[in-house]
Amino acid sequence: MQTYHQMKQGERGAMISITVYLVLSIIKLLVSGWSGSSALFADGLNNATDVLSSVAVLVGLKIARKPPDHNHHYGHYRAELIASLVASFIMVTVGVQVLISATQTLLNGTYSEPSALAFWTALLSGAVMYLTYLFNHNLAKKINSSGLKAASLDNRSDSFISFAAAIGILASTFGMPILDPLLAAFVGVIIIVTAFSIFKTTSHTLTDGFDRDTVMTVKDAVSRADGVLGIRDIRGRKLANQSILDMIIYVDPTLTVKDAHDITDRIEIMLKHRFGIQHVTIHVEPSVIEEDKPPKQTKAPQEQAAPEQD
Known part of the structure; x- marks a missing residue:
């Protein structure tokens, strides 16, 4: 500020x-x-x-x-x-x-x-x-x-x-x-x-307008950060001349709270040094891995119709 x-x-x-x-x-x-x-x-x-x-x-x-x-x-x-x-x-x-x-x-x-x-x-x-x-x-x-x-x-x-x-x-x-x-x-x-x-x-x-190119550039940089498996709902706005970002990132669900917090700290430091963004709110969610996904439902084969009796 x-x-x-x-x-x-x-x-x-x-x-x-x-x-x-x-x-x-x-x-x-x-x-x-x-x-x-x-x-x-x-x-x-x-x-x-x-x-x-x-x-x-x-x-x-x-x-x-x-x-x-x-x-x-x-x-x-x-x-x-x-x-x-x-x-x-x-x-x-x-x-x-x-x-x-x-x-x-x-x-x-x-x-x-x-x-x-x-x-x-x-x-x-x-x-x-x-x-x-x-x-x-x-x-x-x-x-x-x-x-x-x-x-x-x-x-x-x-x-x-x-x-x-x-x-x-x-x-x-x-x-x-x-x-x-x-x-x-x-x-x-x-x-x-x-x-x-x-x-x-x-x-x-x-009116909380924010440059779309800046959002996409930041999104690309965050997606390359260690430990980030995905990004959702990244949003930006201005307070005076300072940029404020809110985002949701996906991380490995087996990580501890401290490990996930360390990832957000590294992202905040990177955004401050590369883009001059000092105010970031990052919400962490577990990424859904393959073994956690429910099995796909397959249609049961149709029963053969019983032969008609005379």
Whole structure:
């Protein structure tokens, strides 16, 4: 499981995102209002709502590091996933709004030519957001945090959005003002796609979804373990970023309880070292050997009918 220190590090990443988003959103909204850039306005609005999603991730991380209690025997780790789900809802709402606004501008044909300040604002913003993405992405991998990983993906999409806005603004200054609202629409689409990706991954984990390929790989490894004669009902689920497995194995029925327990210990150690799975529940059942199987029932030969008497 994630340690207290790791989750504290995750909170630091979320705080950095909040600070960056807050500063950039204020700057972009002010500059877009002065320069009339639709793409920069959409980018600034996106960053403003990213503040809310980053706050949701921060709250989720704070709740996730609470110790287990009488109502939460496994801890509060899924709060981090719920925070990611909330962040995806906020993102898709903003993406739809940005897309509608850009479409209305395109239909009305009210294009404006942004200033050079809008271009430099978008360009520098993209660079800052990409540096934020690199920091949070590396930190998320280090502490194995799904919430911070979702936030880092949002950082990356925001950096691409800002670079795209800069390209649209630059093109507008060269006599192609239609590219500014077109890039704003592109911003909306990227926001929606990113939100859907986060929602899909998070909801799969929250509904106890588990990768089938991982189950089959683990099943193959366990079946090769010494003393295992068969496997039945291997199941997996996620608790935060940790995999939890339940399985039934068959062993020689003549083994002692201690010998069967030693087999499960070896399996647990193997799964921890090879797959990083630290939580395994193994139920042991005796394998049915040939001499224990009941004999097959054969049909009795039909009695010959007695000859008819005259």
